[in-house]
Amino acid sequence: xxxxxxxxxxxxxxxxxxxxxxxxxxxxxxxxxxxxxxxxxxxxxxxxxxxxxxxxxxxxxxxxxxxxxxxxxxxxxxxxxxxxxxxxxxxxxxxxxxxxxxxxxxxxxxxxxxxxxxxxxxxxxxxxxxxxxxxxxxxxxxxxxxxxxxxxxxxxxxxxxxxxxxxxxxxxxxxxxxxxxxxxxxxxxxxxxxxxxxxxxxxxxxxxxxxxxxxxxxxxxxxxxxxxxxxxxxxxxxxxxxxxxxxxxxxxxxxxxxxxxxxxxxxxxxxxxxxxxxxxxxxxxxxxxxxxxxxxxxxxxxxxxxxxxxxxxxxxxxxxxxxxxxxxxxxxxxxxxxxxxxxxxxxxxxxxxxxxxxxxxxxxxxxxxxxxxxxxxxxxxxxxxxxxxxxxxxxxxxxxxxxxxxxxxxxxxxxxx
RNA sequence: GCCCCCAUCGUCCAGCGGCCUAGGACGCCUCCCUUUCAAGGAGGUAACACGGGUUCGAAUCCCGUUGGGGGUGCCA
Numbered sequence: 001x002x003x004x005x006x007x008x009x010x011x012x013x014x015x016x017x018x019x020x021x022x023x024x025x026x027x028x029x030x031x032x033x034x035x036x037x038x039x040x041x042x043x044x045x046x047x048x049x050x051x052x053x054x055x056x057x058x059x060x061x062x063x064x065x066x067x068x069x070x071x072x073x074x075x076x077x078x079x080x081x082x083x084x085x086x087x088x089x090x091x092x093x094x095x096x097x098x099x100x101x102x103x104x105x106x107x108x109x110x111x112x113x114x115x116x117x118x119x120x121x122x123x124x125x126x127x128x129x130x131x132x133x134x135x136x137x138x139x140x141x142x143x144x145x146x147x148x149x150x151x152x153x154x155x156x157x158x159x160x161x162x163x164x165x166x167x168x169x170x171x172x173x174x175x176x177x178x179x180x181x182x183x184x185x186x187x188x189x190x191x192x193x194x195x196x197x198x199x200x201x202x203x204x205x206x207x208x209x210x211x212x213x214x215x216x217x218x219x220x221x222x223x224x225x226x227x228x229x230x231x232x233x234x235x236x237x238x239x240x241x242x243x244x245x246x247x248x249x250x251x252x253x254x255x256x257x258x259x260x261x262x263x264x265x266x267x268x269x270x271x272x273x274x275x276x277x278x279x280x281x282x283x284x285x286x287x288x289x290x291x292x293x294x295x296x297x298x299x300x301x302x303x304x305x306x307x308x309x310x311x312x313x314x315x316x317x318x319x320x321x322x323x324x325x326x327x328x329x330x331x332x333x334x335x336x337x338x339x340x341x342x343x344x345x346x347x348x349x350x351x352x353x354x355x356x357x358x359x360x361x362x363x364x365x366x367x368x369x370x371x372x373x374x375x376x377x378x379x380x381x382x383x384x385x386x387x388x389x390x391x392x393x394x395x396x397x398x399x400x401x402x403x404x405x406x407x408x409x410x411x412x413x414x415x416x417x
Numbered sequence: 418g419c420c421c422c423c424a425u426c427g428u429c430c431a432g433c434g435g436c437c438u439a440g441g442a443c444g445c446c447u448c449c450c451u452u453u454c455a456a457g458g459a460g461g462u463a464a465c466a467c468g469g470g471u472u473c474g475a476a477u478c479c480c481g482u483u484g485g486g487g488g489u490g491c492c493a
Contacts (some may be wrong), residue, residue: 057490
């Protein structure tokens with residue numbers, strides 16, 4: 001998924017599950033140095049004592065000076081300094097610091113011997129030579145612990161931290177897996193381009209100085225600076241994502257658009273051929289790749305499904321519908337038989353002329369007697385596609401071909417008897 | 418509760434003491450173009466949370482208030 005987004009990584013992945021011994025060793029060093037200690041308090045014990053003490057949460061340091069020996073079920077806790085502060089300069093937030101006294105003695109290795117994530121994380125980062133720790137704002141509070149651990153272990157701390165603004169939903173709550181659409185795979189499957197995704201995501205919390213928001217990812221990479229990221233949470237706006245996606249789709253070379261659309265075509269070669277015949281028309285209209293097939297479906301299916309709303313709008317409320325259909329059938333039939341059955345006359349320009357003629361014959365004209373193409377095309381469009389909106393009509397008819405076009409026009413005409 | 422962070426149009430971003438009668442983008446609305454829909458063009462709608470300072474001068478600096486978010490596990 002990172003690769004889909006165009007993100008690469010250095011080195012080989014490190015699996016924390018295979019490095020348990022390393023973390024336990026580190027914890028032992030901590031204990032030996034007096035920076036950590038064994039604790040046999042259960043969660044219930046701690047809770048009970050806290051309740052008795054007035055209900056304040058957190059570990060009370062019960063075992064801090066008991067000098068317990070290692071034993072099964074005994075956890076290792078880090079001995080937090082009682083005074084002083086721990087802080088850092090955050091690339092996006094500036095100076096942040098915590099009073100050490102506010103940080104409880106946190107568990108580093110569980111009673112069952114399993115190291116805690118925080119220990120593994122801070123150890124691995126130093127071990128792998130991580131220079132920049134870039135993560136969500138929700139990690140701010142654990143950063144002092146991370147720092148304390150590395151310092152106590154004598155490890156090198158990262159050059160810089162950047163705590164990015166959280167992405168929030170309409171309720172202004174942090175995006176969550178359960179509630180919100182956060183799956184990249186999902187966006188990919190819904191027809192969003194990876195470059196559009198990367199582009200839009202970069203725009204949350206940051207903006208290019210020149211104000212050009214939609215642009216190639218390489219440019220964003222060149223322009224992006226963590227120091228310029230703002231610190232307030234950002235709403236993930238699907239509407240704007242759609243816009244950005246549409247822009248990136250339009251920026252594609254037609255051949256590339258075709259290739260990218262391929263996975264979304266479920267109707268095989270005929271769908272591909274249909275799309276090929278009117279790529280640019282479709283490309284310009286679609287906001288996601290998932291919208292491609294519905295737009296050309298009428299060219300592929302035997303009988304297009306009739307959309308109720310379209311029928312009502314164009315047929316029920318329309319005027320001179322039967323007249324228009326009759327006249328159109330006549331002209332197009334003539335056009336189809338022109339040139340002794342050759343299809344040379346069946347092209348968008350000729351079709352437009354024929355339909356315009358039909359409009360005049362049907363009486364769909366304006367005050368000057370010119371054909372009202374906008375009204376005239378309605379019945380024809382519904383007849384061939386079942387819908388009142390779609391790609392340009394002349395091109396659509398040209399691609400559909402005379403036989404199917406006439407058959408559909410006649411079928412609709414008979415429905416109106 | 419305690420700790421940390423945040424606060425400019427509905428949304429995202431710009432603004433980092435005077436150029437701001439606050440700019441751009443998405444959305445929405447109007448008009449133009451137009452064979453529908455898109456695209457494109459021209460307009461419009463709409464914001465510096467509040468209160469104190471500092472300063473000749475604050476959206477910009479400081480303090481407080483309010484509001485919002487995040488964190489507070491022997492979860493990752």
